[in-house]
Amino acid sequence: MLQKTRGIALSYIRYRETSIIARVYTEEFGLQSYIVNSVRTARSKNNRIALFQPLTLLEMVVYFKNDRDLHRLSEVKTNHPFQSLPFEVAKSTIAMFVTEILNKVLKEEAGSPILFRFLVDSVLFLEEARMNYENFHLAFLLKLSFFLGFGPESAREFENQLQENSYPFLLDPEMTTALNTMLRQPLGTPIALTRSARNELLDALVAYYQIHIDSVGEVKSVPVLREVLG
Template identity: 30%
Template sequence: MSQVTHKTKAVVLRTVKYGETSIISTLYTELFGIQSYIVKGVRQVSKKSQGKSSYFQPGAILQLEAYHNELKNLQFIKDFQWDYLYEQVFFDVVKNAVAVYMIELLQHSLKQPEANPELFYLITDSLKQLDKGDNALAANLPLYFILHLASESGFQLHGSYSKQTPVLDLQEGQFVNEIPNHPHYISGETAAVVHKINSINFYEDLSSIPLTRYTRRPLLEGLQQYLALHIPDFGEMRSLAVLQEVLG
């Protein structure tokens, strides 16, 4: 009896070498959520395999034809091709640092294999907008992405910034009227920026939110902490320091 294959889009999260010529790649797929696949022969030194391993760089958006067995931890890919070919993300220093950071956020946040199409669209749309957008959009995109990743993970922010509620309590995930009795909060102008970014309807609007490094740095750290407070075993992010350095 022949195995059934499925066509699905996927974003590459992590790839490691396997054996002499193959790789194991962890992908976030539209149909099955997070899955690991053996991809045979892509590291062979031959005309047929040349450049094939580059498809599995973290952040790549692919179209797959793959076998799927619910009982197995490792799946097999029959065929793959680009679903979206980046013009800048793999080559531009700033955009690459943003993409690497976003992918590491996903590595730390995605714990269960089940599919979430809305989350898949958020990931792919954000990466495509990063590729097309200007540097101001790229610099602010991680903030937008964290807020919407949190929302898709089931803990969106509640309330809004105002004179009455000028503090964002990261532990409770809501805007409140006074500083809480724990250290996990953002207040004042920084909290106002969170509300502004959380309220935009179009990616392009990120370009029109001017932030200095002195505002963006604590914002990124605070919102990353928000994820860490709500996702068990979130762990330490290695790419944050690199991103902060690149963004200046």
């Protein structure tokens, strides 16, 4: 049955000679995998494979059946072509990290319009931001944790949960202010963090996710993110 849905591209792998299998988080159906034919050829129209770069916002018409793990696309396009996210090093590095996290934590289940709207708004903020996005990945992880069911209510609760699981995280005034601001204020709210504090909080947030979701494991993009953003 043909269905319309919006989606966020997460990743893809090569499939046979000219096709890919794309993982897309959809508004209607949750996490889905789609065969996309004839996109890895010189004759591919309009460079369609670019539609499946990380975090691209998609408008799709799909063939959907509940009993299938792999679906097909009838139509796909984007109404939000990126102008900065894939081309600016800091933004593309953040996108790589966010995509890796989403691939690890999003599950194959029914769609969640509220979570989908949060993800779309976050992607659009990162695409359009000209300043105050150096802490985006940190605030994003904190806010995402609430949708996943384990968001901390305060900096102190975040610290306590880490310490209860033998992770050596100690708050200081700078970190307390930063965490509480990220928890309570919109993305892009200016927050003063030193390079070392930003890296410390990144490691603590990844550990926090590893505590709550077994499938997180090693996050391979962290060293690159630490180097680029600090």
